[in-house]
Amino acid sequence: MYREAYVISSPLRFGGMEKSRQKALISILGVPLDSTASFRPGQRFGPLHVRAVSPELESNAYAADGYLEEVPFFDEGDIAVSHGDVAETLERISRVVQELLAEGKRIALVGGEHTITVGALKGAKAFGLRPCLVVLDAHLDLRDDYLGVRFGHASTFRRALELLGEVPIVYIGSRAFVREEIALAKSRPNIMLLTPRSIESLGLANVIGSARRALSECKKVYFSIDMDVYDPAYAPGVGNPEPSGLSPREVLPLLSSLVDERFIGVDVVELSPPYDAGGVTAVLAAKTLQEVLISFSIKAR
Ligand SMILES: [Mn+2]
Numbered sequence: 001m002y003r004e005a006y007v008i009s010s011p012l013r014f015g016g017m018e019k020s021r022q023k024a025l026i027s028i029l030g031v032p033l034d035s036t037a038s039f040r041p042g043q044r045f046g047p048l049h050v051r052a053v054s055p056e057l058e059s060n061a062y063a064a065d066g067y068l069e070e071v072p073f074f075d076e077g078d079i080a081v082s083h084g085d086v087a088e089t090l091e092r093i094s095r096v097v098q099e100l101l102a103e104g105k106r107i108a109l110v111g112g113e114h115t116i117t118v119g120a121l122k123g124a125k126a127f128g129l130r131p132c133l134v135v136l137d138a139h140l141d142l143r144d145d146y147l148g149v150r151f152g153h154a155s156t157f158r159r160a161l162e163l164l165g166e167v168p169i170v171y172i173g174s175r176a177f178v179r180e181e182i183a184l185a186k187s188r189p190n191i192m193l194l195t196p197r198s199i200e201s202l203g204l205a206n207v208i209g210s211a212r213r214a215l216s217e218c219k220k221v222y223f224s225i226d227m228d229v230y231d232p233a234y235a236p237g238v239g240n241p242e243p244s245g246l247s248p249r250e251v252l253p254l255l256s257s258l259v260d261e262r263f264i265g266v267d268v269v270e271l272s273p274p275y276d277a278g279g280v281t282a283v284l285a286a287k288t289l290q291e292v293l294i295s296f297s298i299k300a301r
Pocket of ligand 1: 114137139141153156226
């Protein structure tokens with residue numbers, strides 16, 4: 001098994017819970033990568049901090065009616081990141097994800113920078129899936145390259161489009177882009193943009209309805225959650241903070257409504273603990289992942 005060579009078990013476990021690997025429907029994997037961080041690095045410490053704070057949260061979900069101890073998940077540990085070799089790291093993520101999907105598991109990646117999503121999607125494709133994407137992110141990450149780097153955190157969904165083709169992509173909370181990115185997004189009928197301003201004008205329930213309709217034909221759905229989707233007031237510890245973001249009271253109900261039995265995986269990325277004043281972003285990242293895990297396990301019953 002590739003996993004046995006490239007996943008390093010962690011002494012800390014998500015939620016502080018020892019769970020059965022065999023019974024698990026969801027595998028948690030840390031991916032401590034920050035090789036392409038352009039502004040505020042430190043995402044490599046994300047998995048450690050999420051695991052350290054997660055046992056201190058109460059185990060209930062905010063918007064779903066369930067508890068973490070009822071969720072069949074297993075914390076596999078961290079992918080061995082090849083620091084400085086992004087292509088090799090993405091290959092390792094891809095191979096491990098493909099193996100876990102073949103075992104019948106869903107995956108939950110804890111980043112790490114946003115580039116890791118490309119590895120997860122490569123693994124899903126190698127397993128034969130072309131999931132629809134729900135992307136919670138301040139940014140579009142649609143640049144062809146950023147300062148010459150093509151496999152980096154600013155190009156995640158440009159690479160995803162090349163990999164998966166024209167699958168439906170629903171962006172939620174996006175508010176920061178260059179002209180090239182917004183022009184690309186608006187020219188593609190498969191891309192839907194639900195901005196903070198659309199939540200303000202339409203209301204959260206209508207935005208959830210629009211996202212649901214966009215996903216109605218999808219067989220499988222993958223969620224990618226960049227912590228910078230939240231306003232920096234709630235999540236200061238991120239690589240590229242951007243004002244005017246969403247609140248936890250918007251994001252958590254959104255996730256618990258959109259995650260259903262078609263869920264194949266999620267990543268929670270871009271937490272940068274060195275910039276996390278008071279450690280609140282790590283707590284919110286743990287809560288966000290907890291909400292997704294509980295919401296899936298309720299709908300999968
Ligand atoms: Mn991003």
